[in-house]
Amino acid sequence: MGDPDVLEMVQEEERRAGSEERFFEDLSSRESSFLISEEPRSAKRYNLFLRRRLMFKKDEQSKDSIFFRDGIRQIDFVLSYVDDIKKEAELKAERRKEFEQNLRKIGLELEIEDKMNSEDGKTYFVKIHAPWEVLVTYAEVLGIKMPIKESDIPRADKIPFSCMLGPLKLPRNVKHPHAEYFTAQFTRHRQELFLIEDESSFFPSSSRNRIVYYILSRCPFGIEDGKKRFGIERLLNSHTYSSAFPLHDGQYWKPSEPPNPVNERYTLCQNWARFSYFYKEQPFNLIRDYYGEKVGIYFVFLGFYTEMLFFAAIVGLACFIYGLLSMHDNSSSTEICDPEIGGQIIMCPLCDVMCDYWRLNSTCLASKFSHLFDNESTVFFAIFMGIWVTLFLEFWKQRQARLEYEWDLVDFEEEQQQLQLRPEFEAMCTHRKINAVTKEMEPYLPLCSRIPWYFLSGATVTLWMSLVIACMVAVIVYRLSVFATFASFMESEASLKHVRSFLTPQITTSLTGSCLNFIVILILNFFYERISAWITKMEIPRTHQEYESSLTLKMFLFQFVNFYSSCFYVAFFKGKFVGYPGKYTYLFNVWRSEECDPGGCLVELTTQLTIIMTGKQVFGNIKEAIYPFVLNWWRRRKARTNSEKLYSRWEQDHDLETFGSLGLFYEYLETVIQFGFVTLFVASFPLAPLLALLNNIIEIRVDAWKLTTQYRRPVAAKAHSIGVWQDILYGMAVLSVATNAFIVAFTSDMIPRLVYYYAYSKNAIQPMRGYVNNSLSIFLIADFPNHTVPSEKRDFTTCRYRDYRNPPDHEDKYFHSMQYWHVLAAKMTFIIIMEHVVFLMKFLLAWMIPDVPKDVVERIKREKLMTVKILHDFELNKLKENLRMNSSDFAKHLIIQENKVHLAKSAT
Structure with a gap:
């Protein structure tokens, strides 16, 4: 990124892409007007011209590329839409135009793929890239924590009998893809504090798409009915855009090839999304x-x-x-x-x-x-x-x-x-x-x-x-x-x-x-x-x-x-x-x-x-x-x-x-x-x-x-x-x-x-013998009401049913027996006990059992202590450097003043 030739190429590509996007927008609006006014010949002529115009560098672009056409700026988010020939077409086009203009004002970079390059020939794609200045600004707004120093606290991976669980373990580079770091909330004014080796890969893709979505959800697209309208969700609900999504970083069935970054999607598919790994x-x-x-x-x-x-x-x-x-x-x-x-x-x-x-x-x-x-x-x-x-x-x-x-x-x-x-x-x-x-x-x-x-x-x-x-x-x-x-x-x-x-x-x-x-x-x-x-x-x-x-x-x-x-x-x-x-x-x-x-x-x-x-x-x-x-x-x-x-x-x-x-x-x-x-x-x-x-x-x-x-x-x-x-x-x-x-x-x-076993059984050798007969009450068939008696006549005088009630020859026949109350009391006692x-x-x-394990409490205290120490040392060094710079500037100022006095005396 620091090569002057590369920078010049990127700037030229940005200027060319901007002019092309304006050309495409103007051409798309003209094409829509031709479709609405039903002029098929003109529309066909413009479609043919557009198709030829947009085929540039198509052979150089990989179908797995996650970059803009320059191959340098990574795509962080994608919007898509389809031309609408209904009455709201102009309103939706105006919303999209203002929304995208506001995104550019915020600092996001956009690149539009025309519908003629899409497989279905209908869908436009707006590719969005968040440059470094946007990322650092909103990383501070969102309070994203980033690494400041590699952690000296060992991982808590050792568990009892871990050697027996070897087949269940994943490779270490998959389980822990990155080293552990002490982190602090990112601040633009302290960029030197953070471990920034490469600006393009410092923020992980998940943080990048989170930042871009935060911007999209709050970006205005106009004033309607006297109220300010904003947010990608409203545009999606009104079908102004058909979708908004971050890209996967590659195919799930094969690893990515350079210059694409490491394909984490492929790694996840191989080590996580496989049914044969159900035990892992x-x-x-x-x-x-x-x-x-x-x-x-x-x-x-x-x-x-x-x-x-x-x-x-x-x-x-x-x-x-x-x-x-x-x-x-x-x-x-x-x-x-x-x-x-x-x-x-x-x-x-x-x-x-x-x-x-x-x-x-x-x-x-x-x-x-x-x-x-x-x-x-x-x-x-x-x-x-x-x-x-x-x-x-x-x-x-x-x-x-x-x-x-x-x-x-x-x-x-x-x-x-x-x-x-x-x-x-x-x-x-x-x-x-x-x-x-x-x-x-x-x-x-x-x-x-x-x-x-x-x-x-x-x-x-x-x-x-x-x-x-x-x-x-x-x-x-x-x-x-x-x-x-x-x-x-x-x-x-x-x-x-x-x-x-x-x-x-x-x-x-x-x-x-x-x-x-x-x-x-x-x-x-x-x-x-x-x-x-x-x-x-x-x-x-x-x-x-x-x-x-x-x-x-x-x-x-x-x-x-x-x-x-x-x-x-x-x-x-x-x-x-x-x-x-x-x-x-x-x-x-x-x-x-x-x-x-x-x-x-x-x-x-x-x-x-x-x-x-x-x-x-x-x-x-x-x-x-x-x-x-x-x-x-x-x-x-x-x-x-x-x-x-x-x-x-x-x-x-x-x-x-x-x-x-x-x-x-x-x-x-x-x-x-x-x-x-x-x-x-x-x-x-x-x-x-x-x-x-x-x-x-x-x-x-x-x-x-x-x-x-x-x-x-x-x-x-x-x-x-x-x-x-x-x-x-x-x-x-x-x-x-x-x-x-x-x-x-x-x-x-x-x-x-249990109640029968301890209170009503009369068989000491087989205490549960007779339980079934004891749990069934007797009913006299002659007592059946006419509307319930079975149609088939039998020569039985009694039948049994499940309950604890007095028999027909009891003075309180069919009322609950004492055993029923004993069982009920036992049930309530059991519930309470x-x-x-x-x-x-x-x-x-x-x-x-403590809510937070003791070792975690110690780790949190250690990290807070180290973070405060690192921040203190950074600010102290920065202060010393400023003082040294200020003293050097003051000495230079004194020398200049002395020279001026000396020159004035010489002239006199």
């Missing part, structure tokens, strides 16, 4: 350097969550294996399957009129399957998961603190997130007031202007959550409607002949209802996503952090109700308010309330949880992998109409899918909803952590693959934490203790078995 650690520093801290911290969180799931999955799998091995020793299922016990117990009909009596042993297989998830290990696993979730959140706080230090994010929130205003907020504000922090005038929106939108927002969220509840009730009505049909042909004469089947009416109805509920969930979620984003924009949040927090609250509340409402219904409501054969409860006085299987509702909760959780994860991965791949293939197929044209780097990226500002938001939301399935209902399904672990191993590589190969490069952004999601995780962790305690107490059959034990252990662990 992730190159977090390289992800951060290429995509920015906000994307990097998401993958750190997802990787840490997946590592912690490994321990929960092992314990859950062990509990499942225990249930599998003890299945044949389970006394309850043995009695149910025994022809002499379960085969002789006649159960009351499952629905009115249409349903027949049935024998208990027809649910033999279902009772064995229930034991897999409802056994002695259920309580242990519920308590373990309460401790696990505490350890996960506490260790994540430590990991996050370490990350803040390593990525120079300490005190970032005060510097960035709270002070940067959204361009949309600035554009909508007509009032101004003094900021209490900066003491400067800034835009201000009165609360009275926001209140109507807040009311609309709250009403919309409430309406959609009510709609979810209504849909769940509709699914319940479906289950009640088809239950009688299933029961009528599944529990017919065959059931009275000891035929055993896993597909009981309850299980069959639960399977079909769960699938239907999952489809309804996806449909509601599709529409609500768009409505919530629109409403959040209308609230006009002040900062990007406020915008994301508001949208997060809306989306999470809705999805919490959407995904979990059916599970809460099965766990805590189904089968709890059924009544008894002589006096059933009815929904809307039409449909009889659903009953649980004789083994309890835990199997149905497991089924519901498995279908929704697995279906969501499979659907999500297919959508994330196939959807962008198909769209990109179709977009490239449509764009490449002129195969003889150069398919340039910016055109290749233009044809990729857009990641969007909310791309990470949906990734976090997906992970948090999965976290809810793993924690809230894990007592009913110990394999949930294993399913989540397998999904996340695939999810990490799918996200890496699509981000590296199928999406445009997102604009780099900083973030020091996972934000509001951390508070949501803490809330779900607390709620999970209560839900699992209630599941064990009221949904599982564990407490009734379990919650107190788990919460006590959570608080102890949270108190014992």
Whole structure:
């Protein structure tokens, strides 16, 4: 860059490019006017002239080049647009012209590629380069930290048994692509302090595109309706520009060739975005350097969550294996399957009129399957998961603190997130007031202007959550409607002949209802996503952090109700308010309330949880992998109409899918909803952590693959934490203790078995023998009301049903027996004890584990001390140099004055 010949060439190229751009703009406007006035011959003549004019040096330009035509100035950002022949064409052209003029005034350098050079022959590309003076100015504005000295603190990479984890490790140059440095906020007036070897590579590409986007988001493009309009987002929303994106630094399938810089995209694809590397650690520093801290911290969180799931999955799998091995020793299922016990117990009909009596042993297989998830290990696993979730959140706080230090994010929130205003907020504000922090005038929106939108927002969220509840009730009505049909042909004469089947009416109805509920969930979620984003924009949040927090609250509340409402219904409501054969409860006085299987509702909760959780994860991965791949293939197929044209780097990226500002938001939301399935209902399904672990191993590589190969490069952004999601995780962790305690107490059959074992068993050798008969009450068939009695007449006098009620010969017949109150008291006692034990252990662990590790605290102190020392030495040396310069100038001044006096005397 210091060669005079090169500088002269660059200056000449800039002058030529500027004249060409003005020529192209004038020619494009003339071409548009010809198209509008429908003069095909003139348009054809100008197109031919333009095509020939723009073919200069085309053979010298590589399709992988990320530079201007001079091969020196790197492209930091690209805008694209298509000529619009509608009424707003002139307005859009005027906006673009003024916007680009203002960008040049700020100092950015632009180069325009005409549409005739593009593959589709329609798209213009505006390439943007930020020169050194612009970069240093806005690096200071944004408070970007840059290296001042190589760090003398050794890396904290040594972990126990690291030699055994060798196959999981990445090469050192991939894991740590750069040395560690002491850093300080960049200042133009202290450039000598920073380690600037090459101005073109001093700022990483992620910082460069972040700076350029900051300028684009605040650059004005005119005054409309008496208000100053600015920001690239407004131009994109009005379709003045069709896209705005930073370039990938090369192809993902091959390394770049000189003079292009090192292809970090290729390195990421080879060491991160490959499914064969599913067992490898992730190159977090390289992800951060290429995509920015906000994307990097998401993958750190997802990787840490997946590592912690490994321990929960092992314990859950062990509990499942225990249930599998003890299945044949389970006394309850043995009695149910025994022809002499379960085969002789006649159960009351499952629905009115249409349903027949049935024998208990027809649910033999279902009772064995229930034991897999409802056994002695259920309580242990519920308590373990309460401790696990505490350890996960506490260790994540430590990991996050370490990350803040390593990525120079300490005190970032005060510097960035709270002070940067959204361009949309600035554009909508007509009032101004003094900021209490900066003491400067800034835009201000009165609360009275926001209140109507807040009311609309709250009403919309409430309406959609009510709609979810209504849909769940509709699914319940479906289950009640088809239950009688299933029961009528599944529990017919065959059931009275000891035929055993896993597909009981309850299980069959639960399977079909769960699938239907999952489809309804996806449909509601599709529409609500768009409505919530629109409403959040209308609230006009002040900062990007406020915008994301508001949208997060809306989306999470809705999805919490959407995904979990059916599970809460099965766990805590189904089968709890059924009544008894002589006096059933009815929904809307039409449909009889659903009953649980004789083994309890835990199997149905497991089924519901498995279908929704697995279906969501499979659907999500297919959508994330196939959807962008198909769209990109179709977009490239449509764009490449002129195969003889150069398919340039910016055109290749233009044809990729857009990641969007909310791309990470949906990734976090997906992970948090999965976290809810793993924690809230894990007592009913110990394999949930294993399913989540397998999904996340695939999810990490799918996200890496699509981000590296199928999406445009997102604009780099900083973030020091996972934000509001951390508070949501803490809330779900607390709620999970209560839900699992209630599941064990009221949904599982564990407490009734324990009460029978200790209080009602009369067999000292086999204490659980007789439990099934004890858990079923007796009903006199003659007491059936006429409108509920089965149509088939049987010679039975009594039938059994699941409840603790007095027999027909008791003076308080069909009232709850004393055993019912004993069981209820035991359930409440268990809930209180379990919650107190788990919460006590959570608080102890949270108190014992520090939020910031001791070594990180020491490193932060060391870096602050060294930074202050380096800055002090720099200022001191600069002061000494100034004093030396000033003393030298003063001595020269005295000599000059003495010479003048001497000359005056000589002349006299």
